[in-house]
Amino acid sequence: MNKKNFHLPKSRRILFQVLLVTASFAFACRQENKKNPKNETDSIPVTSPHSIDKTYVYRGVLPTKYHLPAIGSMVLTMAEGKNEGTFVYKLDYGEVVNDSGSVVLPYTDHGTFKSENSDDWGTIYVMKGQRPLQFYYRPTDNKLAELDSDKKQMTGHVLTGINPADSAETREDVLGRYTENMTLGNGLLWSAMNKEIIDLEQADVKLEPLAEKTAKKPAYILFNDDQSLAELFLPDSKKGSILKRKGNEGGYIWSDGRYELFSWKGYVLRYKDGKNIFAGD
Structure with missing residues (x-):
């Protein structure tokens, strides 16, 4: 009886070779894992205490x-x-x-x-x-x-x-x-106009009270460089008030709508209704 050679089709031979290589690789990986077992915690992300x-x-x-x-x-x-x-x-x-x-x-x-x-x-x-x-x-x-x-x-x-x-x-x-609305002590206050802490004793103008009923403590005035603004600090005040200049030279008045400052034998501070309350230079 003549034996015939058995031949797989070419496509099946290629598939068989691929399966053989895959199985060999899987077997090698299994053997490597046996030698170096994987730590189970390796897959858990570690969080820094910080x-x-x-x-x-x-x-x-x-x-x-x-x-x-x-x-x-x-x-x-x-x-x-x-x-x-x-x-x-x-x-x-x-x-x-x-x-x-x-x-x-x-x-x-x-x-x-x-x-x-x-x-x-x-x-x-x-x-x-x-x-x-x-x-x-x-x-x-x-x-x-x-x-x-x-x-x-x-x-x-x-x-x-x-x-x-x-x-x-x-x-x-x-x-x-x-520092706004806060007393620093020792005559120090925040100037919103100059954006700095100032010593009231070094203010441009010191105004003394005129009426007996007025607090016996002085008020202070700061000017900016061109005197277009003045900042008023009343006695025991924690915050200054910005007065804007209006009028013409020689008759300037600085006002915030409530108080007015004008030049006369130094400077005079009055209420808007015309009552003088502080004066000095």
Whole structure:
């Protein structure tokens, strides 16, 4: 009996070869996995602990031992659900000089802090840096108020919580935000006209009260460079009023609709109805 050679069609031979190569590759991979078993956790994404940290920024204008204002800022970073973290505290004096004529350099402190509960103050942040710091947290208005070392009273340094995105504000923006409607003490007030903190004793004009019923404290006037504007600070005022100049030279009047300032033997301030209340030069 003659045997006939058995031949697969060409298409089936190609398919058979592909299946053979695939099976060989699968077998090799299985053997490799047996030698180096895969860690089951390799497929689980690892989350950095910093991804759950929260940053809180506080800022304010503070009186200092130099009797000059400084911008204070506090950045707190803590992990969610924790009562501790890190802090960075800065005092920026701008280009201010002290009584000896030296430029007051910025102050920076940093370290760790922990939240503690106090019967007298509630939540207190205790900072450990170059020097000990303690701040009482007021949740009602999101403020930090510095406490003295004995936790008996506040030092007067108060910082307000802000959006971290506002951290890039200019110095002038920050001064305007936190000094408007706020007394800095020692005769220092924010000038909305000049965009800076000014000492009232160095104002352009000091006006004394004319009537006995008027407060016995003086009022102050600042002018801009061309005297087209005047800023009025009344006694015990926390904020100045901008008066705009009108009229012709020799008869100028500066007014905000309620008060009028005019030149006569110096300067006189009156109500709009014509009653004089302050005068001086």
